[in-house]
Amino acid sequence: MGKYFGTDGFRGEANKNLTADHAYKIGRFLGWYYGELKKQSGDDTPARIVIGKDTRRSSYMFEYSLVGGLVASGADAYLLHVTTTPSVAYVARVDEFDCGIMISASHNPYYDNGIKLINGNGEKMDEDTISLVEAYLDGNLNVFGKDYAEIPYAHRDEIGCTVDYVSGRNRYVGYLISLGVYSFKGMKVGLDCANGSSWNIAKAVFDALGAKTYVINADPNGTNINTDAGSTHIEGLQKFVVEKGLDVGFAYDGDADRCLCVDEKGNVVDGDAILYVYGRYMKEREKLITNTVVTTVMSNFGLYKAFDELGIGYAKTAVGDKYVYEYMQKNGCRLGGEQSGHIIFSKYASTGDGILTSLKMMEVMMAKKKKMSQLTEDLHIYPQVLVNVKVKDKAVAQADKDVQEAVQKVADALGDTGRILVRESGTEPLIRVMVEAETEEICKNYVDDVVSIINKKEAAR
Template sequence: MGKYFGTDGFRGEANKQLTVEHAFKVGRFIGWYYGAARDKSCKVVIGKDTRRSSYMFEYALVAGLTASGADVYLLHVTTTPSVAYVVRTEEDFDCGIMISASHNPYYDNGIKLINDRGEKMTEDVIAEIEAYLDGESGEVPLAYGDKIGCTVDYSAGRNRYIGYLISLATRSYKGMRVGLDCSNGSAWMIAKSVFDALGAKTYVINNHPDGFNINTDCGSTHIHVLQDFVKEKQLDVGFAFDGDADRCIAVDENGKVIDGDLILYVCGRYMKEHGKLTNNTVVTTVMSNFGLYKAFDKVGINYEKTNVGDKYVYENMQQNGHRIGGEQSGHIIFSKYASTGDGILTAIKVMEVMLEEKQSLGKLAEPVTIYPQLLKNVRVRDKKTAREDKDVMAAVDAVADKLGSEGRILVRESGTEPVIRVMVEAPDDATCEKYVSEVVDVIYQKGHAVAQ
């Protein structure tokens, strides 16, 4: 990760960590880098979520891009995966930009950069952008005369994406009662349009964005709202999205949460049984639940484990040709259909399994027993020193031996904070608490922890 850009773009509180000056300069560099620096014209597509500050950053980016000679195509309020889709499927776009802080509160925002393949921008380009932001690479030239860029209303691109999603459904949803929690974010119009077109009886909540209520007590990070709604309305299934709709968490007919791990099981098993699970492998992260792996073992599905972050999941899928992967948080990637996590696409694929198998979502997820999980964060003076302390490692090994095949322990360094994360999964909460404490106590005893 760089100084400004992390695994999911340049993110921070609007006009504090992320300012309009940053956005303008990002636009200036990208417009030049993909245009004048290569002696060609440059085309960039931009989407945004519903935060009030998204408009401010959109205008700043547009000013920078057009000043450097780029033509900018505006999708307006749309989802992150729609930006990736438009860039990926139209040959003449050089890159895409999504203005969103995903599941963060309204006062945060972010700039996500997407390359011409619909993937996250490569690290070498990010490094050049950061050098420009810090004034290390000099100024880039302004465009003059007929070289100055223009803006184009490109809502047609968003509509094309909606049509693409509809085309992926294998059956009509007629007779299905579906709840959608749009998190007052990017999915607020798109999700309902898709499910209505497919014939569902659609019940929608949190689809009235006002610039401030995105992700506020709603969406995939506040799933209890949809749980209550599904039970109250006696719906067949519910789907909750986050602010930019690249995540999906489902709720079954009984109001039970079907998180990303359970979605990976439901869809992965279906794909295996229908000969669609390339390499017989599902890609997960190290934070996926131990119960998911035991369920995969029972049905003979292999799995990969990557670092936390959908970026790492996608990289593994690309390198090895795997077709499905994702995170517990609901970032699910179906690489045959998309180059990024896509919440609405994920909901469509879950609906496919339900309809083709003629089973409820609760029944489909039933074979997975989710293990209790306890995670404690310990603020330390130095992450590497604490993690590699021989006594800490010995304590971790001792817990792993005691757990055997009935659980697991994971100790890792935070990617963004001076924190060591200690996580244990076991058959019961008491065992989780006992073994997490054994390791945390050693970290404190050895003087690594910072008093809080």
């Protein structure tokens, strides 16, 4: 990860560690850089960059700052307005933009915001380009064989323009509707839009496909995004589904690249269960190319046991949908995702897409004529206990001989009845110790054994 950009963009509290000035400079660089790339290939047309935003109050500030930087550098900025992250990726790809920008801090509280960069293929931006953006922010840019203390402004008729591009968002909505294989007529569906990006998209899609749609948390005011709502506060949707007697519910996060489900009984169907349901559906229809579902190291042990029983292979990547997608692209896999609800269907999208995920889960229900609870009844999710341990040096703590011996002892004791995972936090001075086993008591005892060794060794350092 870079100085400013992590695995999911440049994120922080608005006007504290992510400011309007940062946004302006990012716009300045991207507008100039992509224009230069075009010129060097013999194309004198301005760079075309598409921008979307979520419903946070600060998103407007960052949008205007980015646009100011882009047009000052000679690029044309196309505005999708309030929309989802996957819609920006879709439009960037199908309408052949040089890159896309999404203004969102995803599931974070309203006072945070973020800037996500998307390449012309609709994928998360490559590390080399992000490194150049960071170098410009720090005033030490070297690119195209030159050092730049500052990059040039555009002048006269080379100054860029701004284009209202709501038609691009509407085309994305049409694309989602086109993926509806079955009519949802007669189905009662609950949607929790988290007062975020999906508030004016999700219901339109489900209504068009014939569902009787019930919506909560679709009244954004700039400060209520994710507040007791959406995929990170799914208890509201659980209650809503049961009280209204709905067939199923879907909860999105702030920028709608995640989806979690609620079955008709009010039980949560998380990302692991979604991978199980759709992976099994693909396997049954011989559509699971490479016979591999891509997960992260945080997926539940029970998911792997279930895949073993079904004869489905799986891969494990580092935590982050970016790494899931990279593995899928490299190895030709069609399905992958995270426990948190980032699910990637690579045949249809280049990013996690919450609304698409809910449509695909509806497809399985309609095709198999089963309730959501019936689709997940053969999946046994193991209890999990996770403890974070503060350490002075993450690498030293994890490499400690006594710690490694303690971890191996737990792994040997669990055998094929569970697992232990010890990993470093990507953003904090923490070691995360996680155990999955048949009972929560077993998990806690084994976690305590390892944590006590780590704390003992830290105290001696």
